[in-house]
Amino acid sequence: MDLSEFTRKQHKKAIDDFDDGTLRTFGTGATRDTAEDKLDFEGFLSPLVLERYAEYMHENRKQSDGSMRDSDNWQKGIPTRQYLKSGWRHFKDWWRADRGLPLLDQKCDTIEKVLCGLIFNASGYLHEHLKKKYGFHQPDGITYLKENTCQKGGTDAENITESKSKSKCCDESTGRMPCLHQA
Secondary structure (H helix, E strand, O other): OOHHHHHHHHHHHHHHOEEOOOEEEOOOOOEEEOOOOOOOHHHHOOHHHHHHHHHHHHHOOEOOOOOEOOOOHHHHOOOHHHHHHHHHHHHHHHHHHHOOOOOOOOOOOOHHHHHHHHHHHHHHHHHHHHHHHHOEEOHHHOOEEOOOOOOOOOOHHHHHHHOOOOOOOOOHHHOOOOOOOOO
16 A cells, blocks of 8 residues: 555545544444543554564664574663663764764664664663552563552552452552452
């Protein structure tokens, strides 16, 4: 599909869909609740950028000893200071490229690689910030909230070890980890 066909389909979609803030009505007659106040990942993200970023991340999985690191290895935790230092180097090269100057980083020798490196460092820094903000920790490589008490007084550690098959949430409005105690 070329870009003009994609644009025509997006325009037709905008005409065919109507959202009055309470109900969405589609050109087919189908209805759904409103899309207002819902995160629009499809609109916020670009498939072109995500695909190029995934290619960049895959290219950089190979370690100096020849082994391949897991794709989510970075989520184990890298100090934010390291993300900041690396991010500045990528930002500097982005700035140089924008000014028509040659890139200095031999590994990031194209503007695409520079921008993907910047995205990686900003994402990693944000990941670490959010883990700290929400109290995440990672036992056995699985992320759980550090401090969460259910209505029956159970803690995360008790919930995790008691049963991984139960999933009644104590308070759905908080978005906290599901309590595994039966309420």
